[in-house]
Amino acid sequence: MTDPIISVDQLTKTFRSPKRQGGRLGALRTLFTREYTVTSAVSGISFSVDRGELIGYIGPNGAGKSTTIKMLTGILVPTSGELQVAGLVPWQRREQNALNIGVVFGQRSQLWWDLPLIESFDLVAKMYRVAPDRYRRDLGRFRELLDLDEYIDTPVRQLSLGQRMRGDLTAALLHDPRIVYLDEPTVGLDVVAKERIRSFIEEINRDRGTTVILTTHDLVDVERLCRRIILIDQGQVLYDGTVERLTAMYAPYRVLVVRLAPDRGDSTDGGDNANHDRPLGLPGVEPAGREPGVIRLRFDPAIIGAPELISAVVRRYPVSDLSIVEPELESVIRELYERRPATT
């Protein structure tokens, strides 16, 4: 019962492509060359996912996210390593594995471009052998949840990106898969459309217990939806755990933004030149950039509590307003990428 629904162990995937030959007839020589360039897209990834989890699978472009997803769906054959999805080895039982999963690739569409949206849904129902009454019931629910009715009979090419994405999500979920892989489902959408997709993902994860693997560059998606993230880079797992722990590990700091009272703002600015590295003479507090009338102080809550810092600030400066900024996942990730060893 507690068996993970997905288990990945030391998974690798390398691509081999013929080395391009230059010079005259280079293209022809490339065709017959025996020299290959080997690139490694995924190099030794391990993780496991439990039933019903909603996981953010993130990393910079070219990190190996899509390659992993393609191996999980059975499209690509791994170079080495073990993987199992709902008890099957995907590439060995690609078609059976397909019955257990749903896939959305945000940059592509599985919908039939020239035909009314409903035709693509009918095809999905036939392909995944969804019984007619169940199909009618489930499609009815999606129509309601995603407001499909107004354009379900419109050819897909005439739909907006947001409508198309709702169509693609429906097509991926109509057969009630146990696992769904969402590869950038919010790419290119406006804020309202994004939010709609997010609450829909949240809903199917909660109501149907569908396991969701979400790949995205939009970290708001992750903050909003995922308890756990797997961060990969250069084909390896950089972090696997909760969002909170990641932020605590890599960005323990908060920033106190102090807005100075306007009349004396400028004069105080140069006031503590003597102690620039340690404003207010307090441990665990560093200046974090300043602009006229505003002082930013970065502090470590483990060393100094916010109330203590604030009272020190109020004593020292004429304050008009105060606010505390929590670290964003985005800045955490940025820091993480910047810290990594340089690639060759």
Place this chain on the structure above:
Amino acid sequence: MSAVASSLPAYLKLASLQMQVTHAYRADVIGGLSVVLLRILLLKAVWTAAYADRASVDGVALPDLMTFVTLGNLQLVLMRPMLVWYVQRRIHDGQIGLDLARPVPFLGQLFAQQVGATAGLLPFVVLSIPLAFLVGNLAPPASAAAAIAYFASLLLAFLIATLIGLLMGLVAFWTVQSLGVGVIYEFATQFFGGALIPLTFFPSALRTLANLLPFQTQVFIPVSIYTGAISDPADIVQALGLQVFWVAALSVIAWAVWQYAKRAVTVYRG
């Protein structure tokens, strides 16, 4: 077999969708057919001039020749191998990933779509028959038996055309682009199939080559059965047997190539 049966509704739906797509692009279909009718018209002008006043050349009368050319070219419209460019486009755009993440075998999906495309073209081709009769010539089949054998042969020709189209398409798994292959293929079916010049007129070396290639089984064999050029029952059986051989051989090759290709899959665009 049970795998095919359980996927049958999916195949039928795929064929029906592809048929609708063909109808959505009916302007293209009509344009394509017009070009074919024009080709028949030009071939008629050339052949009429070549025949001059002779009633027959190598035992082939001009009206029979024109029936051959007309029927051969119409048939090729019907068997237009959509899979050549379809597979290459799916690979090029990375859509192939979605096709492979389906619970239905990929080759079956492709076959169903070619069936749908051809079924979509059928009404257009049938409606153009009177026009084809006017610009070219179309005599009725040689006999009732010839008509029946013709349809059997046509079906086999369709299978052969589909299999070759599929193989050409699978080439794109290695080369990404296979449009060049498609152009060569189109030329080969027209020329070696005998749709431009009946194989009867080929010099012997070229004729031998044509006999060894599968293309003649797509045009020359069915049309010859239709016109009665192949009329002896034993010859008909032999001709159909040759077609069956090609269906079997090409099926095995396509299957083997696919087993290899699916290991070599690279999905483009992230």
